[in-house]
Amino acid sequence: MTDAKAREELTALREAIDRQDLKLIEVIRERLDLVARAAKVKAELGEGSRSLSREDFLLSDRARLAAAHHLPEGLIEDLLKRLLRESYKESGERHFACSFLKEHPGQTVKPVVLVGGKGGMARIFRQYFEASGYPVRIFGHHDYAKARELLKGALAVMVCVPIDVTEEVIATLSPYLDKETILMDITSVKGPIVKKMLACHKGPVLGLHPMFGPDIRGMVKQVIVNAGGRDTEKSAFLLEQFRLWGAKVVDCDPEEHDKAMSIIQALRHFTTYCYGLFLARVHPDLRSILALSSPIYHLELLMVGRLFAQDPRLYADIIMASERNAELIGSYLECIREELDTVRRKDHAAFKERFLEARAYFGDSAESFLKESGALLARVNDDRR
Numbered sequence: 001m002t003d004a005k006a007r008e009e010l011t012a013l014r015e016a017i018d019r020q021d022l023k024l025i026e027v028i029r030e031r032l033d034l035v036a037r038a039a040k041v042k043a044e045l046g047e048g049s050r051s052l053s054r055e056d057f058l059l060s061d062r063a064r065l066a067a068a069h070h071l072p073e074g075l076i077e078d079l080l081k082r083l084l085r086e087s088y089k090e091s092g093e094r095h096f097a098c099s100f101l102k103e104h105p106g107q108t109v110k111p112v113v114l115v116g117g118k119g120g121m122a123r124i125f126r127q128y129f130e131a132s133g134y135p136v137r138i139f140g141h142h143d144y145a146k147a148r149e150l151l152k153g154a155l156a157v158m159v160c161v162p163i164d165v166t167e168e169v170i171a172t173l174s175p176y177l178d179k180e181t182i183l184m185d186i187t188s189v190k191g192p193i194v195k196k197m198l199a200c201h202k203g204p205v206l207g208l209h210p211m212f213g214p215d216i217r218g219m220v221k222q223v224i225v226n227a228g229g230r231d232t233e234k235s236a237f238l239l240e241q242f243r244l245w246g247a248k249v250v251d252c253d254p255e256e257h258d259k260a261m262s263i264i265q266a267l268r269h270f271t272t273y274c275y276g277l278f279l280a281r282v283h284p285d286l287r288s289i290l291a292l293s294s295p296i297y298h299l300e301l302l303m304v305g306r307l308f309a310q311d312p313r314l315y316a317d318i319i320m321a322s323e324r325n326a327e328l329i330g331s332y333l334e335c336i337r338e339e340l341d342t343v344r345r346k347d348h349a350a351f352k353e354r355f356l357e358a359r360a361y362f363g364d365s366a367e368s369f370l371k372e373s374g375a376l377l378a379r380v381n382d383d384r385r
Contacts, residue, residue, distance in 0.1 A: 028083065031083065031087075032083075032086065032087060035087040036095075039095045040095050042095070042097075043095040043096055043097050044097075045097075046097040046102050047097065047244075048097075048243055048244040048245075048246060049088060049096065049219070049220055049244060049245055049246035050088065050220045050221070050246040055084065058080055058084075059077055059080060059081075062076045062077075062080055063076060063077060085217070085218070085220075088218045088220040088246060089217050089218040095131065096128070096131050096132040096133075096241075096244055096245060097132070097244055098132045098133040098134065098241075099132070099237045099238070099240040099241040099244055100134070100155070100237050100241070101133065102237075102240075103236075103237045103240075104237075109133060109134055109135065109155065110135070110153055110154060110155035111134070111135040111136060111137045111153065111154050111155060112129050112134045112135070112136050112137070112154065112155055112156050112157075112158065113136075113137045113138075113139055113150060113151055113154045113156070113157045113158070114126055114136060114137070114138055114139065114158050114160055115139040115157060115158065115159045115160060115161060115169060115173065116139070116140070116141075116159065116160040116161035116169075117136075117137075117138030117139055117140060117160065118138065118140055119160055119161070119214070120213070120214025120215075121160050121186060121210065121213075121214050122138075122158075122160040123214065124214060124216065124219075125158060125160070125186075126138070128219060128245050132241060132244070132245075134155070137150050137154070139151070139173075144172070147172075147173060147176045148176050151173065151176040151177055151178075151181070152176070152178065153178065154177070154178065154181045155181065155182065156181065156182040156183075156184060156235070156238065157173070157177060157181055157182070157183050157184070158184050158185070158186065158208075159173075159183075159184070159185040159186070159187075160185075160186055162313060162314070162317055163187045163188065163189055163193075163317040163318070163321055164317055166185060166187050166193055166196075167192070167193065167196045170183070170185070170193075170196050170197055170200050170201075171196070171200050174197075174200035174201045177201055177203065178203070179202055179203045180203055180204070180234075181201075181203055181204075182203070182204040182205070182206055182234065182235045182238065183197050183200075183201045183203065183204070183205050183206070184197075184205070184206035184207065184208055184229075184235070184238070185197065185207060185208065186208050186209065186210055187209065188209055188261055188265055188317075188318055188321070189258060189261070189321045189322065190207045190209060190225070190227040190252075190254035190255075190257045190258055191254045191255050191257075191258045193207060194207040194227055194228070194229055194254045195254075197229060198229065198230055203230075203231065204229070204230055204231040204232070204234040204235050205229030205230040205231070206226070206228070206229045206232065206235045206238065207226075207227035207228060207229050207254060208224060208225065208226060208227070209224070209225040209227065209257065209261075210222065210223075210224050210225075211223040211224065211225060213310075218246070219242075219245040219246050219247050220245075220246030220247070221246065221247075221248065222246075222247045222248070223247065223248050223249075223250055224242050224247045224248070224249050224250070225249075225250050225251075225252050225257055226239055226249050226250065226251045226252070227252055227253070227254040227257050228251070228253070228254070258322065258324065259324070261318075262322070262324050262325050262328045263328065265318050266318055266319050266321065266322075266325035266328065266329070267325075267328055267329060267332060269307065269315050269318055269319055270319050270325075270329050270332075271332075272303065272304055272307045273307065273315065273319070275304055276304045276305075276307060276308050279304070286301075289301065295377040295378075295380045295381040295384075296373075296377055298380055298384065299376065299377065299380045302380075339351075339354070342354070
């Protein structure tokens with residue numbers, strides 16, 4: 001075949017591929033429209049945003065069909081997971097059953113008040129509460145003169161302010177709450193905050209910690225920690241509402257929660273902060289680093305940059321929230337100093353021994369983490385130019 005003939009055939013093949021891509025786009029749009037219609041019906045039936053059994057069926061059945069059509073393994077799974085995520089985002093933000101009305105049919109739904117309602121997290125909850133049929137009132141930092149008016153008759157009051165002022169806000173607003181109003185917070189520290197709510201409010205109290213930030217694309221699969229409080233049976237409908245949104249509610253004692261957060265948040269954020277600070281001081285060329293990086297380092301650098309793109313006050317509040325955090329970080333630094341000595345001595349035997357000690361701690365999880373991280377890194381690599 002001559003070059004001219006080959007070029008002509010290539011052009012024809014690309015045009016055929018373009019036509020197939022257009023069909024794909026049209027089919028995907030049609031599928032998303034069908035999902036949106038299904039979401040309305042699910043809301044009328046009182047069903048949640050996410051059905052795990054339906055997901056499992058889709059993934060297994062479509063994998064079977066893909067194999068029958070000789071498609072590459074995992075291709076249809078990747079595509080379906082992406083479609084599911086977009087389906088939840090497009091449909092779930094607009095249509096939800098109201099758990100309060102399911103529990104109290106025929107009653108009028110009282111307002112939910114979001115204190116600090118102009119912040120990112122409050123905007124998310126406003127969107128979802130309103131999509132579920134709850135009237136929402138916004139209480140900003142200029143509204144204290146109207147506190148009695150805004151808080152009167154509230155079904156629930158959610159405090160969505162920075163950690164360092166949360167206790168002060170709770171103390172200031174509690175006298176204006178009706179006794180049956182549910183008082184809840186969403187800070188990452190639960191022990192002292194729950195105690196403060198219990199001391200200031202005689203009615204139902206609910207300590208919450210959403211394990212996500214304001215940049216989420218949807219509530220499905222997000223974790224919301226329930227640290228309890230008082231008269232929790234009266235706030236059970238709220239936990240059910242979160243589940244209807246697709247979130248996973250995890251029950252946890254306030255003190256146990258705070259111990260876990262010292263590792264999950266404070267230690268992790270401190271490590272990321274120090275790494276980014278060190279990079280800023282040695283000042284390497286970021287473009288060169290990214291060009292030379294493997295997918296795993298590319299992902300790591302993304303996580304570092306992500307932290308510094310956000311509010312420093314938030315991370316200072318999390319890292320400095322308790323003496324426990326400072327003690328844990330101190331122990332972490334001691335560990336680093338010991339391992340630095342190992343490196344300076346070039347003690348390969350000690351390094352291997354400690355490596356295997358850590359591997360034993362992770363146990364079988366290490367292999368599953370290796371497999372899961374491999375899938376993540378493959379996606380990171382796909383997105384690189």
